[in-house]
Amino acid sequence: MRAIAADGTDSDPVLSEVSEPQMSADDIRVAVKAAAVNPFDWKLARGEIIPDMERHWPFVYGSDFAGVVTETGSNVNRFAPGDRVFGQYVSHPAGHGTYAEIVTVPEKSAVTTVPEPLDLISAASLPTSGMTAQQILEAAELQAGENLLIIGAAGGVGSFLTQLAAARDLRVIAVTKGDESARMGSLGAARTIDRTVDNVGAAVRDESPGGVDALVDLSSHDSTVFAQHCHYVRDGGVALTTNWVSDDSINPSNIETINFGLEANAGLLDTVAAATVAGTIQAPVDFRLSLSDVPAHLEFMRAGKGRGKAVIVVDDEA
Numbered sequence: 604m605r606a607i608a609a610d611g612t613d614s615d616p617v618l619s620e621v622s623e624p625q626m627s628a629d630d631i632r633v634a635v636k637a638a639a640v641n642p643f644d645w646k647l648a649r650g651e652i653i654p655d656m657e658r659h660w661p662f663v664y665g666s667d668f669a670g671v672v673t674e675t676g677s678n679v680n681r682f683a684p685g686d687r688v689f690g691q692y693v694s695h696p697a698g699h700g701t702y703a704e705i706v707t708v709p710e711k712s713a714v715t716t717v718p719e720p721l722d723l724i725s726a727a728s729l730p731t732s733g734m735t736a737q738q739i740l741e742a743a744e745l746q747a748g749e750n751l752l753i754i755g756a757a758g759g760v761g762s763f764l765t766q767l768a769a770a771r772d773l774r775v776i777a778v779t780k781g782d783e784s785a786r787m788g789s790l791g792a793a794r795t796i797d798r799t800v801d802n803v804g805a806a807v808r809d810e811s812p813g814g815v816d817a818l819v820d821l822s823s824h825d826s827t828v829f830a831q832h833c834h835y836v837r838d839g840g841v842a843l844t845t846n847w848v849s850d851d852s853i854n855p856s857n858i859e860t861i862n863f864g865l866e867a868n869a870g871l872l873d874t875v876a877a878a879t880v881a882g883t884i885q886a887p888v889d890f891r892l893s894l895s896d897v898p899a900h901l902e903f904m905r906a907g908k909g910r911g912k913a914v915i916v917v918d919d920e921a
């Protein structure tokens with residue numbers, strides 16, 4: 604089958620011909636129609652995260668997918684051939700990923716059916732970014748009217764988080780790199796700060812003189828930078844990092860700080876899909892890629908230039 608795969612942690616991913624993954628009695632086999640691109644995918648493939656995890660070579664990239672079930676294992680009860688499904692899955696060993704024509708996925712993983720009338724490209728954009736945004740909002744425990752500062756707001760998680768927060772009547776202050784005010788405003792941000800030209804501290808104080816109620820930092824990969832951003836938060840507020848750079852020894856002590864880790868599950872997928880079907884959020888698919896477009900787009904995203912979600916259309920009839 605065709606897939607985007609790499610031969611080693613230092614190798615660049617390329618469009619390759621690889622063997623189809625094996626299937627067990629607990630698995631469903633899915634013909635992938637579309638797969639979203641997430642930073643997690645290259646970080647895992649390159650050993651930048653979970654370096655000790657056993658890896659299969661060639662390493663097929665990808666964790667989010669949407670497609671159609673073609674076969675079910677003998678222990679499978681929840682799905683049948685022909686079902687439209689979507690989800691997030693990391694194989695063990697890692698490397699049987701979703702940037703591929705076929706994936707096999709345990710029935711009990713974060714996979715669920717795609718509700719009508721959601722299309723498979725939109726569904727593929729939801730798992731990692733949508734679940735992360737939804738679970739961050741649950742962790743932050745904010746009330747309507749409170750201020751939420753999002754740094755790195757223009758990317759995948761930020762695009763979902765802005766919409767979900769605005770739908771809860773939170774006041775979103777989006778910090779972006781470059782002028783994203785029209786796009787972020789259309790997603791529901793009350794104010795967009797371009798950190799390439801604006802003084803972020805002054806702009807945040809102008810918006811929220813006593814400090815914001817919550818900060819979600821999607822951008823910083825450095826504890827010192829995250830700790831500096833925490834000073835934008837009011838006494839008793841909360842700050843989360845998705846990049847695990849919170850360090851209590853340097854964070855301000857008057858706020859709660861959280862290293863956020865997604866706990867993916869099928870119920871969370873259903874919640875995000877239902878919000879999309881209801882029109883509360885729109886799948887922010889800004890890039891539609893073919894498999895051959897993927898290596899260049901990964902470089903583009905690694906340079907911090909990604910906007911919204913990029914979805915690989917593996918099967919043109921998706």
Ligand SMILES: NC(=O)c1ccc[n+]([C@@H]2O[C@H](COP(=O)([O-])OP(=O)(O)OC[C@H]3O[C@@H](n4cnc5c(N)ncnc54)[C@H](OP(=O)(O)O)[C@@H]3O)[C@@H](O)[C@H]2O)c1
Nearest residue numbers: 642755756757758759760779780822845863864865907909
């Ligand atoms: N812990 C978890 O469970 C979890 C779950 C999901 C994601 N994550 C992590 O959270 C981060 C955001 O995820 P995402 O899907 O929103 O990523 P994304 O789509 O690539 O967006 C990340 C945003 O960060 C900003 N950025 C600034 N400098 C960057 C650089 N050098 N490289 C990449 N981005 C840069 C950009 O925003 P501006 O241009 O607006 O500044 C970019 O839009 C990623 O690091 C991802 O690995 C963690």
